[in-house]
Amino acid sequence: MEKLSARRRHPLAALVALLIALAAAGGLYAAFAPTQQAQANPAQSLAIDQGKGLYDVGCASCHGTSGQGSHNGPSLVGVGAAAVDFQVGTGRMPAQQPGAQVPKKRPVYTQPQIDQLAAYVASLGPGPAIPNPSQYAPGDVASGGQLFRTNCAQCHNFAGAGGALSEGKFAPELRNVSPKHIYEAMLTGPQNMPSFPDTTMPEPQKRDIIAFVTHVTNPSSNPSYGGLSLGSLGPVPEGLFGWIFGLGVLVAASIWIAARTAKARK
């Protein structure tokens, strides 16, 4: 140390000190800086490549070879991974045939394949990502009920039983729809459903709605207290049932009573 301090007035001392400081700063930066983002994620790139392979086989005929869309299907640039996860995860895509509305069916792809497809479509343009489980964990049922009646019940019915729209389109029933898919549907607005983005329907409100939908459509948490719910479709089927079966039974009983004589000689 004595030797070092003796040379502190050496003409090159300042240069040496500067070099040491620079090396220390650089080393510290290299040690603490998040280097992950700067590098390509090999797993992600692989998923995109595999997704592209699946896309070319299953989707490109309608949505175009690079997702630009065609007269058979809309562009997928910017729809995001959430839209893919919803459409493919509920079996709506790939569509069986064009029509007023593509219905739900048994999914064609496995969840890992759906994730690869989603990774590929997400790489086409920025869009909503697949939510993580904490984002769609059920919230408050009561608040969700209020939000559901304001935003959703007009099409999906007060009990989530769905309803008709124009020209063969319909709002599907919400029974057995997974919380993730409900969240993605609100986020992306599939087909003719309007979207409810986080800017107008923040995440806690979405979680409340999910809590309400799963509560109200599940017979074990929300049993039909009155017995026959007749599909929870509202007053029209209930009235029809009352008029046809209720009055029908009364008329039949009256006829039965009057048709039988009480006389001894029949």
Place this chain on the structure above:
Amino acid sequence: MTHQDSNAADHLPERGKPGKAVDPFADPGLPAHEPRRQDIDERAAKHSERVVTMLFVLAVIAAFGFIASYVLIPKSKVVFIFPVGHVSAQNFALGGTLGIALLCIGVGAIHWARTLMSDAEYASERHPISAPPEVRRKVFTDFQQGVAESGLGRRKMMRNALLGAMTIVPLSAIVLFRDLGPLPEKKLERTAWAGGKRLINMNDNQPLRPEDIAVGSLTFAKPEGVQESDEDFQEVMAKAALMIVRIMPSDIKDKRSADWGHQGILAYSKICTHVGCPISLYEQQTHHVLCPCHQSTFDLADGGRVIFGPAGHPLPQLRIAVNGQGYLSALGDFDKPVGPGYWERSA
């Protein structure tokens, strides 16, 4: 008469011989009374009596069952009943016992009436209901004597004053009809929207910015200053309810409608112009909004024009702009009355 004619006439009743005339539409009268088994067999009657008594006793037992199910079955208990599925045990027990009680009373009453009450037929003759002439004469003379004695015919001023009083006193109640009013005047034309009022998101009570509204999204808004805790909240929102959509500006067909929005953000009344149902069945690809009540369909990309159904007016649009702080705000009230038409509607 030809041979054939005389042959046909053989089957008709002969004319001019009253003794042999047969009236084809004669009153057949009542058929002979037929007894029931209970009328001739005392044991059968006893049996019927026992059946009816048992039905009424069963009704009483079911009523006790009704009370017991109300008291004993917990409200939250849910059971599975085969044809109807999962139901509340208490509701099912209450409905079942009450149904059995009412049915037993009804069946018992009918069985009683059919087997034990007298079923002999009686004819009840109808007679003219006017009084005999001497009674009528007596009533008329009594009445005329009363008129003469009261002086109604002689003291005309007093009689007219009475008639006036009898007319005016009941008519005075007419003023009470004022309480059916007042007329709505301009109340139906105005809503809580006014120039400068910001659009508040119904979901989180925050003022909306244009960047919050994505293309294809649907948002419901209320005017700034309206609180859900307000006493007249429902009444105010019944007219002021607003739905906000964003349509690609190139898709908007109506120039004025586009000008009244902000970069494709359009704000329409949520109240159907047919009979005032809240409408928001919005199809984001077709930009159509349907009414669930009578299927009126409005094209939000074409100034809210009616394209189907019974609605008579386009959906009123609210003029909006972005204020100095970057929030969406109204430039005034709706230019037309929201909701269904009415007599005094000016536009």
